Amino acid sequence: MKILTPPIKIQGKKSKLAEWILSFIPSDFVNNKIYIEPFVGSGVVGFNLNPKKAIFADINPHIIRFYKDLQKDIITPNIVKNFLISEGEKLKIKGADYYYEVRERFNKEPSSLDFIFLNRASFNGVIRFNKRGNFNVPFCKNKDRFSKAYITKIYNQINWLYFRIKNNDWIFLNEDFREVLKKADKNNLVYLDPPYIARHCDYFNKWNDKDEQDLFNLILTKKFYFILSSWQKNSYRENPYLFKYFEKNFKIHTRKHFYIVKGKKEKSIYEAVIMNR
Numbered sequence: 031m032k033i034l035t036p037p038i039k040i041q042g043k044k045s046k047l048a049e050w051i052l053s054f055i056p057s058d059f060v061n062n063k064i065y066i067e068p069f070v071g072s073g074v075v076g077f078n079l080n081p082k083k084a085i086f087a088d089i090n091p092h093i094i095r096f097y098k099d100l101q102k103d104i105i106t107p108n109i110v111k112n113f114l115i116s117e118g119e120k121l122k123i124k125g126a127d128y129y130y131e132v133r134e135r136f137n138k139e140p141s142s143l144d145f146i147f148l149n150r151a152s153f154n155g156v157i158r159f160n161k162r163g164n165f166n167v168p169f170c171k172n173k174d175r176f177s178k179a180y181i182t183k184i185y186n187q188i189n190w191l192y193f194r195i196k197n198n199d200w201i202f203l204n205e206d207f208r209e210v211l212k213k214a215d216k217n218n219l220v221y222l223d224p225p226y227i228a229r230h231c232d233y234f235n236k237w238n239d240k241d242e243q244d245l246f247n248l249i250l251t252k253k254f255y256f257i258l259s260s261w262q263k264n265s266y267r268e269n270p271y272l273f274k275y276f277e278k279n280f281k282i283h284t285r286k287h288f289y290i291v292k293g294k295k296e297k298s299i300y301e302a303v304i305m306n307r
């Protein structure tokens with residue numbers, strides 16, 4: 031399966047692992063079960079799976095607003111394209127100052143258009159918020175960020191997602207995973223990709239022992255089918271939670287994955303998927 035890249039960039043996105051993760055989903059599940067993804071982020075797994083019925087959720091309101099706005103035609107691929115052309119021109123003239131002007135505007139009054147502008151012009155395409163919930167990622171330092179080719183690429187990514195949102199019965203929720211999983215039962219297939227514990231942390235992306243414990247209790251006691259992404263080990267240490275919580279109860283598959291740090295140094299990690307079937 032060729033994996034297509036959705037428009038929103040986020041740390042921890044599963045673009046390189048999506049094909050592997052999707053290979054664990056039996057095709058009859060896609061037709062017979064309602065898919066739920068409580069940590070949707072960029073949505074690369076679920077949007078490529080393309081289920082007829084689904085619930086996509088995230089605690090980050092800006093991500094969910096973006097998908098809902100596409101669903102309600104508040105933004106369309108063309109609206110985004112025209113916005114990026116005009117804002118890209120201003121960025122070209124004013125440089126970093128303009129990026130920070132948009133960032134301030136977004137933090138006062140968040141909108142999906144400013145969100146995609148910041149997401150695609152920020153350093154390393156990460157989404158990070160300070161203690162007050164303000165977006166605080168610096169500029170990528172490229173005044174020409176929104177070249178014609180780059181805008182076309184973003185347009186195509188949004189267009190692909192837009193048609194999937196329009197042609198399926200998808201619900202988007204800005205809720206904590208505990209709320210979302212309350213709704214799940216044996217008729218659901220749930221893909222879980224929480225922040226990796228002790229690895230990323232910010233206002234919308236906190237993840238601690240209690241979260242890990244709550245998630246574990248939910249997947250142990252509720253009857254839905256799930257696939258959970260996690261990690262097994264890297265060069266320095268093993269993931270203690272994998273053994274503490276999951277090994278005794280579920281099936282675990284692992285795979286070595288290489289990734290690039292700061293554009294040059296290659297590192298590896300053993301990724302894991304945990305499942306109950």
Ligand SMILES: C[S@@+](CC[C@H](N)C(=O)[O-])C[C@H]1O[C@@H](n2cnc3c(N)ncnc32)[C@H](O)[C@@H]1O
Pocket residue numbers: 040041042043044045068069070071072073074075087088089090205206207208223224225226234235236237
């Ligand atoms: C590792 S990312 C998911 C990446 C996604 N699978 C992808 O490929 O793009 C984790 C996501 O969980 C969300 N999140 C963090 N804490 C959450 C919570 N308590 N409930 C729901 N979502 C949460 C974050 O906002 C983030 O989008």
